[in-house]
Amino acid sequence: MKKLTLLIAGIFLIGVLFAQEMQPAKPVFENGEAQIVKAFEDPDMWIREDLWVETEFDSDGDGKPDRMHVDVTRPRQTETEGLKLPVVYNTSPYFAGTAGNNPEYFWNVNHEIGEKPKQYTYPPEIKRRGGRPIISKGHVNTWVPRGYIVVHSSSPGTSLSDGSPTVGGENESLAPKAVIDWLCGRAKGYKTRTGNEEVNAYWSTGKVGMTGTSYNGTLPLAAATTGVDGLEAIIPVAPNTSYYHYYRSNGLVRSPGGYMGEDIDVLFDFIHSGDLDKRAYAREQVRDTEMRNGMDRITGDYNDFWAGRDYLNQMGPMKAALLMSHGFNDWNVMPEHSFRIYEAAKAKGIPTQIYYHQNGHGGPPPMTIMNRWFTRYLHEVENGVENDPVAWIVREDDERDNPTPYKDYPNPDASPVKFYLSKGAPEKGGLSTTPTRKQGKETLVDNYSFSSEALAKAEYTGHRLIYVTPVLKEDVHISGKPVIAIKAASSKPAVNLSVYLVSLPWQESRSPRRPVKITDNLITRGWADLQNYKSLTESKPLKAGKFYEMTFELQPDDQVIKAGQQIGLMIFSSDKEFTLHPEPGTKLTVDLDGTSIEIPVVGGAGAYKKAVE
Missing domain, CATH: 2.60.120.260 (Galactose-binding domain-like)
Structure with missing residues (x-):
């Protein structure tokens, strides 16, 4: 009798486990955070694909709307079980490689103030690295197992995306906007760069969050300033929020820390990894005309060119919840870049938090803070994040994942x-x-x-x-x-x-x-x-x-x-x-x-x- 009872109990347990395995996989939340789900964590079970999203601009002069190269990494259940998930999106001009940081290709800084500098030497052509369908593997191991889809795209004029880099120009805001529109069913995606076979984001809930560091942290803010529907939350890390503040200071020509002689046209050459046959147009129209006529390396004055590359001036439509991150000893992209946007977003009534550490360039918030942010605004879990401390400061001798909470920054006292x-x-x-x-x-x-x-x-x-x-x-x-x-x-x-x-x-x-x-x-x-x-x-x-x-x-x-x-x-x-x-x-x-x-x-x-x- 005892053996029969044990046998029945064993069969029941197997049945329960089998039933659990047969249940559709879905995100799991504990303590207001998305948890790693076993059904989502095996990379061999992920679907990876790439496509091109059509934009509303033509920045390479070929008479056709530019298309942005996009990759997608998603759990297999989005295909086999009809599961829809929110998206963590990362876009960058760096994915195909860069020209490198050789000072030979920077402006010479050894001259009198106000003197016209000698033209710098142009760097060699960037040879694109990487292959399809993977643009980047960044963020996938963090977010896909927690019930998100991860999307990457290459910025205009870089890698396999059409267009021209503008380093803060309008197309660098409209490019991620187009990708978000596609994720929300409002823009067209295609299987190839020039073909007409469409691809739909049927697996997306239409809730998108963006994050990234440095230039990759700038672009979430750029997208947010368009007010695009579906972009619910952003986590910029050490973002460049004004190219004037990056290359000038109170009227002074000033280099970012570690990059003496760099200027906005140098950064253009640094990232311009797009089609070889379209580079000449971009250099003539953007670098040699728009940038050289506007950047004014002689006086260092603020002008319309720089005003158009200052995201503080474009925040009117912004509504995405903002979690900002920066280091107080970041002398590349200096801490004012985050603070000025944080203040403006707070004044607009946008849900806002700020995280500062005592180190240099880069450094995202602790995973718990990021997880709560995306869980609240992408999965719409009422975890009370809006009642969390507004400011998180890592004290001098503490680890970066152990910030001290404050009512605000600067300290209200x-x-x-x-x-x-x-x-x-x-x-x-x-x-x-x-x-x-x-x-x-x-x-x-x-x-x-x-x-x-x-x-x-x-x-x-x-x-x-x-x-x-x-x-x-x-x-x-x-x-x-x-x-x-x-x-x-x-x-x-x-x-x-x-x-x-x-x-x-x-x-x-x-x-x-x-x-x-x-x-x-x-x-x-x-x-x-x-x-x-x-x-x-x-x-x-x-x-x-x-x-x-x-x-x-x-x-x-x-x-x-x-x-x-x-x-x-x-x-x-x-x-x-x-x-x-x-x-x-x-x-x-x-x-x-x-x-x-x-x-x-x-x-x-x-x-x-x-x-x-």
Whole structure:
């Protein structure tokens, strides 16, 4: 009898397991997050295919609408069981390879400010890499097992997509819009680049989320600014939100960190991997005409060309929920790029969160935060993400997957504390919340051959001015954007102006394998062209010896300056790693009584006073 009972129980268990196996596979959610589903996690059971989506523009001059190359990776159940799933979409100009980062093909930065630079050497043709049907394998292992379809597309003029790169032009917004329209049944897809056999996205729910890093993080924002229906949520990571802010700073020609001499036309050549027989048209119409006539590498002024490549100006139609991610020490795509869009999206009432870490370029939010975001807006699971903390900041000694939640960024408890300068050149002067008048003027001599690190570490030098607070007796938490108001004069008609906030004394290396870098001691920094003291759109040559007043923001930051350190304001001219390199010798004179800086301190003036007394 006992054996019979066990046999019956075994048969019942097998039946239950068999019934479970026969049930249609579907996404599973726990704690507001999509879980890995066994039926979706075997790559051998995924369907991979590619196609071309027709757009509403012709950017390669052949008289026909451009078609974007698209790949799809989806669970087999979308074919065998009629399962429909939402889409995680990633688009890029990089999928076919690039021209590489050879400085030989960048602009020469060794010349006077305002001087017309010599033309750079063009890079060799990009040879497309990769084959059909796979454009990229990125994101598939993360999202397909969790019940999503992953889609990639190559940007206009790259890989097997038609068109021309425009580096922020309208077609780079309309291209992903067309793919989303296709995913929602509003645009046509074709099996081949030139054929008429159509392909439909019958497996899509019409809910799309986008993510990516750097240029690939810019394009989700570009698509979102079109207001396209079906794009429900985006997670841009270190996005370039304004090409002016990427290649210029407050009127100054300034390179992105690590890419001295790069400009928007160089980036065009870097990504232009499309059809060889169509490259000549794109170079003539886009690079040599539109870009060269608009980019103005001589004055650095803001103009219509740059305004058209600033996504902040295009946010009117945007409605996709925004989870923004960036690093405070990203000196390639600087942290202002994310912050300016975050502020605007929040003001529009768009569901918005921001994640900042203390490292450099790249770095997505923790998987839990991303998962909750896409689960809520793509699967429409009411997981309460809208009630989660708005800001996530990784503290200095924490891991990136362990951010500290805050009510907002900047910290709502931060308020500006105004600091005044007292003389001390060529050594260190003072930085105090109490104004000390009749401090006079101090002068530095420009010399780009000295790095910012060397200038910050120097005890005595005539190539920078530096002003420091008393030693902190307690930690000081800075959150937000410092603002400097400077009164200065130049001995020449143009001068680079570089401003750093640093933490001193210089930290010692914790390991012989890891030397201390400027970013270990850097709070934040900024650059400006004194010729633009009145207007970002119009610069005027400086009169030698005449003082001009200019106010501008430094990059946003959130950092705790430890007790035992001093906060230092360093003012110098040419920045070896970022600005043009004019002939050394220009004199920059600062009127100390007319110069001050406001630093956002958590707890305001009271907290700072307590820290130094």
